Amino acid sequence: MKITFILLSTFSLFFQGIYSQILPSDLQWNENDTGYYTIKENKIILVSVTGEGDTTILSSDELGEILVEAFIFSKTKNKILLFTNAKKVWRYKTRGDYFVYDFNQQELIKIGKIFPKSSLMFAKFSKDEKSIAYVVKGDLKNKVRNGSNISNIFIEDLEKGIIKKLTSSEGKQKLINGTFDWVYEEEFSCRDGFMFSDSGTKIAFWQVDASAVKDFYMINTTDSIYSFTIPVEYPKVGENLTSVKIGVINLKDEKITWIPIPGEPDKFYLPRMTWIPKSEKLMIQQLNRKQNLSKIYVHDTKNGDTSLLFEDTDAAWVDVRTSWSKNQLSGWKFIDDGKSFLYLSEKDGWAHIYNFNLKTKKEKLVTKGAFDVINPLTYDKNNSQVYFIASKDNPTERYLYSCKVTGEGIVKKITPESLEGVHSYSISTNAKFAFQTFSNYYTQPMKAIVSLPKHDYLNQRENMLKKFDSELKKHHPLEFFQVTTIDNITLEGWVVKPKDLDPEKKYPVLFYFYSEPAKQTSLNRYGAGINSLYKGNLSDDGYVYVTFDGRGTPAPKGRDWRKAIYKKIGQINVRDMAMGAKALFQKYNFIDTTRVAVHGWSGGGAATLNCLFQYPEIFHTGIAISAITNQLTYDNIYQERYMGDPFTGLNNYINGSPLKHVKNFKGNLLYIHGTGDDNVHYQNAELLANELIKHKKVFYMVPYPNRSHSIREDNAYPHLTLMFTDFLRKNCPPGAK
Numbered sequence: 001m002k003i004t005f006i007l008l009s010t011f012s013l014f015f016q017g018i019y020s021q022i023l024p025s026d027l028q029w030n031e032n033d034t035g036y037y038t039i040k041e042n043k044i045i046l047v048s049v050t051g052e053g054d055t056t057i058l059s060s061d062e063l064g065e066i067l068v069e070a071f072i073f074s075k076t077k078n079k080i081l082l083f084t085n086a087k088k089v090w091r092y093k094t095r096g097d098y099f100v101y102d103f104n105q106q107e108l109i110k111i112g113k114i115f116p117k118s119s120l121m122f123a124k125f126s127k128d129e130k131s132i133a134y135v136v137k138g139d140l141k142n143k144v145r146n147g148s149n150i151s152n153i154f155i156e157d158l159e160k161g162i163i164k165k166l167t168s169s170e171g172k173q174k175l176i177n178g179t180f181d182w183v184y185e186e187e188f189s190c191r192d193g194f195m196f197s198d199s200g201t202k203i204a205f206w207q208v209d210a211s212a213v214k215d216f217y218m219i220n221t222t223d224s225i226y227s228f229t230i231p232v233e234y235p236k237v238g239e240n241l242t243s244v245k246i247g248v249i250n251l252k253d254e255k256i257t258w259i260p261i262p263g264e265p266d267k268f269y270l271p272r273m274t275w276i277p278k279s280e281k282l283m284i285q286q287l288n289r290k291q292n293l294s295k296i297y298v299h300d301t302k303n304g305d306t307s308l309l310f311e312d313t314d315a316a317w318v319d320v321r322t323s324w325s326k327n328q329l330s331g332w333k334f335i336d337d338g339k340s341f342l343y344l345s346e347k348d349g350w351a352h353i354y355n356f357n358l359k360t361k362k363e364k365l366v367t368k369g370a371f372d373v374i375n376p377l378t379y380d381k382n383n384s385q386v387y388f389i390a391s392k393d394n395p396t397e398r399y400l401y402s403c404k405v406t407g408e409g410i411v412k413k414i415t416p417e418s419l420e421g422v423h424s425y426s427i428s429t430n431a432k433f434a435f436q437t438f439s440n441y442y443t444q445p446m447k448a449i450v451s452l453p454k455h456d457y458l459n460q461r462e463n464m465l466k467k468f469d470s471e472l473k474k475h476h477p478l479e480f481f482q483v484t485t486i487d488n489i490t491l492e493g494w495v496v497k498p499k500d501l502d503p504e505k506k507y508p509v510l511f512y513f514y515s516e517p518a519k520q521t522s523l524n525r526y527g528a529g530i531n532s533l534y535k536g537n538l539s540d541d542g543y544v545y546v547t548f549d550g551r552g553t554p555a556p557k558g559r560d561w562r563k564a565i566y567k568k569i570g571q572i573n574v575r576d577m578a579m580g581a582k583a584l585f586q587k588y589n590f591i592d593t594t595r596v597a598v599h600g601w602s603g604g605g606a607a608t609l610n611c612l613f614q615y616p617e618i619f620h621t622g623i624a625i626s627a628i629t630n631q632l633t634y635d636n637i638y639q640e641r642y643m644g645d646p647f648t649g650l651n652n653y654i655n656g657s658p659l660k661h662v663k664n665f666k667g668n669l670l671y672i673h674g675t676g677d678d679n680v681h682y683q684n685a686e687l688l689a690n691e692l693i694k695h696k697k698v699f700y701m702v703p704y705p706n707r708s709h710s711i712r713e714d715n716a717y718p719h720l721t722l723m724f725t726d727f728l729r730k731n732c733p734p735g736a737k
Contacts, residue, residue: 026070027435029428036428036435039068044080049433049449051459058101064108066099074129078103081111081125081132087118090182090678094191095137098123100158111156112136114163121151121179122192126251127200132156133166135178135194153178153194153205153249166203166249167256174210174233181210181242183235186679187637188271188320197275202248202301204273204282209243212266218676222705232678237632237639237653238646244270246284248301259299260306261286269637271320274330276358277338283309285331287320291641294318298358310361312345314559316566317641319346324376333386335379335405342366342386342405344373346559353386355405364407371411372556374398379405380431383453387414387427395555396480396492396524398422400434402453414455419464422525427452438464439526441494442476477539478529480522483548483587485579492555493522493548493580496529498736499539501590505736508595509544510728511581511619513611515573516603517565517642520555521547533599533623535725542735544591546584550576552642567644570610570631570656577607578615597621597732599724602680602709603628606658609688612669613661620667621732623724626680626709627671629688631657633681662691668731669699672720674707700727 028037035048037057044058058080070083080101086093096118098111111132112120123134133155150169156162167177174181178194185191194205215231235242243266246259261270261284272285280302286295294312299305312318321331321344333342340357348365351372356363366386367373375389377400385404391397392413399415400423415423421440428434434452439445448462457463478496485491498507512531514521522528529545531538538545549555552565552573565572577598585593598619600608605627612622628634631643631653643652654660669692673685685703692699702723704716711720 027426028071028073029426029433031429033428033430033432036426037071037073039071042068044068044071049428049458051449062101062106062108066108069093069096072124074125075127076129079125079129081123083123085118089121089137089179089191090185092185092191094179095119095121098132098134100132102158109158112154112163113161122194124196126155127196127198130158132158133194133196133203137179149173149176151176151179153203155251164254166254167205167207167247172209172211174213176208176210178205179208180206181208181213181233182678183242183635183637184208184244184271187635187641188269189322190271195273195275197280197301198278199280201251202280203251204246204248204275204301206270206273207245207247209245209265211243212240213242214239216681218678218682220676220706230676234678234681235636237634237636237643239636241266241269241289241636246270246273246282248282257301257304259284260304261297261299262306272330272332274332277334279338283330283332283341285320287318289640290645291317291320291637294320309358310356310363312347314346314563316563319344319351322375324378333376333379335381342376342379344376349559351556351559353388355407364405366405366407367403367411368407369411370558372558374556377425378427378431380452382430385409385453387425387431387452389424391556394420394492394524395520395549395557396494396522398424398523400425400436400455412453414453416455416465418470419468420524422523433458436464440524441478441480441526441528442472443468444526480524481548481584481587483580483583485576485583487575487579489551489576489579491548491550491576491580491583493546494524494528495584495588496539496545497590498542498544499537502736503590505590506592506595507542507544507590507736508597508732508734509546509584509591510538510732511577511596511598511611512545512547512604513577513598513600513607514602514604515550515553515577515600515607516569517552517554517562518603520549520553522549533721533724534728535721541729544588548580548584550580565642567642567649567652568656569642570606570658574607574610574614577611578618581618592737593618595620595732597623597728599623599625599728600627601625609658609669609671610656610661612667613658613665616664616666621669621728622667623670623672623727625672625720626674626677626711627658627684627688628680629658629684629691633684633687659687659691662688662697663695665692665695665697665699668727669697670723670727671699671701672704672711672723673701674704674709674711674716676706676713677709679709 026039035046042060046055066084068082069086072081082099084097086096089095100109121135137151153166169175180190210233213233213235216234217229221227245265247256269287282299284297296309298309324333353366354363371392373388377387385402387402390401403411423438426435437447449458480494550573598608598611605624608622608624611619675682704711707713707716
């Protein structure tokens with residue numbers, strides 16, 4: 001239950017995107033750390049770290065009519081691969097057209113000319129730069145369509161223009177080579193599903209067989225006189241797992257060898273894989289269905305041996321970690337020429353980096369202490385240290401830290417102390433520089449280039465220490481708070497007070513909740529306290545606006561905090577919301593406890609419904625969007641990860657679902673859902689409606705025809721804000737009393 005953001009993923013959470021704190025998605029550092037490549041005015045340019053000016057690498061004249069959306073250089077930089085005409089496959093624009101520009105020949109070549117427009121995915125250079133490999137949705141004789149059906153890997157000779165198919169769909173309509181089905185993309189962030197070996201002689205790839213996965217049919221009733229169905233292979237709770245295996249293509253004879261991994265392919269997950277540097281070996285992660293046992297295997301493609309390297313277990317679940325590199329689908333960072341690797345685990349109660357030696361099979365704890373590594377960034381081989389994002393003292397903030405990979409040195413905060421808030425970094429190839437972005441709730445996003453490890457600003461016009469104005473805090477209506485509930489749970493959050501607050505009067509409050517493992521709402525970044533769903537300004541109109549994060553949210557407060565929600569989604573998190581609200585009423589006596597509203601999207605929509613239904617004496621008005629109303633309707637990877645085995649713990653799913661508690665509802669409800677939601681299916685809206693009808697409850701419901709989980713298509717969002725604002729003002733009137 002999270003919004004898929006170029007990352008956001010498991011119930012795709014709704015996120016106020018214009019305030020998201022991200023780095024340029026097309027930023028690529030050069031090898032000698034003199035600058036980074038990016039797209040500017042449809043040109044590929046090299047931006048100097050010292051501010052000496054941009055160098056044009058590929059001009060708009062050379063590109064012609066091609067509008068570049070992404071690019072990647074060959075290893076020698078004699079060629080560049082250009083991505084254009086991008087189309088969405090589920091959340092992301094991963095399908096489109098590719099061109100290669102040869103700098104020596106000054107020639108632009110279109111790749112995959114025989115295929116329909118915008119049908120190629122994840123193209124990449126061979127190691128000798130003479131060929132391009134890519135995935136095509138569909139086959140030569142099959143029409144390409146959005147969504148999973150079949151896909152195959154092809155390789156194209158750049159000089160001869162000959163295209164060869166390297167995989168086969170074997171006549172099956174749901175055999176996916178080199179990419180993934182809906183559920184692997186959504187829950188494991190798996191999209192690009194093939195990679196060349198270091199030698200360039202082999203390609204390792206995932207093959208997904210979704211034949212045993214049932215289709216969920218979405219119904220389109222508006223685009224033609226007769227309705228039609230849109231099938232999505234979607235494994236719901238308790239249903240068959242997607243069967244996945246890994247193959248290796250020998251490019252010399254084009255033969256495929258399937259890697260022998262213990263167990264049945266439809267009984268486990270294979271979420272991560274990578275080639276071990278300077279070898280012909282693959283490292284693969286296998287996860288059991290319960291997702292509480294992670295096994296790391298090493299497969300030698302020369303002799304065919306597969307051996308277990310190590311295991312990681314957890315009483316709740318083992319997190320599948322994201323990549324250290326945006327171009328690598330693995331949770332590991334190889335160091336020392338592939339002799340060791342760094343990885344994250346919560347085995348000591350905190351998310352920490354470990355250094356594992358492949359030869360001795362021994363490991364060292366790198367980041368020691370009672371704090372969480374939120375995001376590992378890179379390894380500085382010249383200084384034998386690792387950089388990562390953490391926040392040791394305040395869970396609402398994010399900073400850059402470093403420490404030696406030996407685990408013997410101290411953990412050092414690199415970000416200047418005075419810059420309180422949320423920081424993100426893209427670190428250069430040799431860790432000499434970093435592209436930094438920063439904001440907090442009263443400071444608009446800033447960006448700069450800094451040198452490492454001292455964090456000096458190279459361009460004084462970008463010096464955040466000089467530009468940052470802490471005095472702005474005094475004039476901002478938002479403040480961060482802590483409250484401790486009756487259960488002795490301390491919650492962090494923010495509150496936006498009404499403009500011209502009269503402490504002798506009472507004001508209505510609107511709570512914004514998410515409350516599940518995919519998102520933390522109380523971050524100290526720009527946009528905190530702003531509600532884009534409300535047409536107007538909540539503070540100006542006399543509302544108190546509040547959020548806080550309870551147990552189960554991904555706050556850097558330790559493993560026990562995050563996994564307290566295990567088997568208790570819809571119970572533990574909702575109790576924290578309710579008891580947190582009561583503690584807040586005691587802290588701020590200007591809140592009118594007779595005018596209490598709550599809203600949320602996706603996982604937050606489910607929390608909103610549960611607050612209304614389980615604690616009607618506290619929450620009176622709710623606006624829930626795209627919510628899971630019955631946990632058994634969601635996909636098996638996400639829901640079973642957090643809720644446990646549905647075959648032995650069915651009551652956990654039932655008791656945590658809003659449907660179970662509808663009979664207690666007493667207040668005002670507006671429910672909103674897109675009928676074309678392939679993530680949280682519209683059936684949740686109708687199941688909820690039936691239960692409300694059964695119990696004779698008055699409610700209001702707005703369906704958005706053929707709109708997806710984000711309800712952004714065809715100008716739907718502006719209308720949604722009208723409905724949100726109108727319902728809130730009528731049922732939880734603004735202003736002091």
